[in-house]
Amino acid sequence: MNAGALAGLLRALAASGYRFVTPTPLTHERVWRHRDGGAATGELRDVFGWNLPFDPLLLPTAIRDALVAAGIATPFGDLGLQRSALRVASLGERLYWHSSFPTDAADAVFFGPDTYRFARFIEQGLQGEQRVGLRLLDIGCGSGAGGLHAAGVVDVGELVVNDINPAALRLAAVNAEVAGQPVTLALGDALSAVDGDFDVVVANPPYIADDAHRAYRDGGDGLGRALSVRMAREALGRLRPGGRLLLYTGVAIVAGRNPLLDDLADDLRGFDWRCEELDPDVFGEELERAAYRRCERIAAVGLVATRMG
DSSP: OOHHHHHHHHHHHHHTTOOOOOOOHHHHHHHHHHTTTOOBOSOHHHHHTSOOOBOGGGSOHHHHHHHHHHTOEEEETTTTEEEESEEEEEETTEEEEEEOSSOOSTTOOOOSHHHHHHHHHHHHHTTTOOOSSEEEEEETOTTSHHHHHHHTTSOEEEEEEEESOHHHHHHHHHHHHHHTOOOEEEESSGGGGOOSOEEEEEEOOOOBOOTTOOTTTBOOHHHHTHHHHHHHHHHHTTEEEEEEEEEEEEEEEBTTBOHHHHHHTTTTTTEEEEEEEEESOOOGGGGGSGGGTTOOEEEEEEEEEEEOO
8 A cells, every 4th residue: 555645545535525424334234235235336435435346437537546546446356346445434524544344354443433432532531621732642543533633622742643553553644644643653562662651641442352353353351341451551650740541442331330440440549530431332232242141231431530730
């Protein structure tokens, strides 16, 4: 993939007025079935949103040339059709590259309903932040949407975007370039990949107990909460006085309790914090699996913790 051409294509899509809200994988699959596997027309939302195969001759010439230059036009079938190797989602006024559908590759870069909830949580969690020149970290950034959205809410001096997935950092860098936001890229495992302390840390780690252990989906032990607990602990220890952690994650609720708060009880001493359920029931289909047999529901939760002083 050619990063410069990807940036140019994203700018061309933005100039065309392109908008697409990326749904859940289940909804995407249903829409595909309703379309009977049909090819896209020249509609850009079909090509870059619904990720359908398309006849390149139906695309505007500038878009077709940019797609080829970016290196993401892949052959599909034997009728001369092609399919984009990446999708484009809109969030507010910005566009973001992310992985093609279905997102089953080990290095897939996910964007979906959780991303939109995460963005709203960031807006609410940073309300009233008046400091300027903040050092902001987005852990496990994926497409970079969380960090870039936060940088649009507060005054940022440095935005550091981190991910263990090189493919994610490549797309985050392109998305940041088109957004006009300078970023520092940090490849590696969460806080071990960055130096120093931060004024704001945002994180939206994976939180499903995934049998395939896909990096964008698997949250580890504790029914998928181990990674969230570790990221929170590391982040809390790297906040400057007055610094703020915004953790958006999912928690398997067992016997009416949120075990994430039990795990972090000691770590949150000395912090002004609040935690609320942002959606009480997400990924309900996971409850069919044996791993979640004792789980009542999976809740999307937001934890905001501010270091006192």
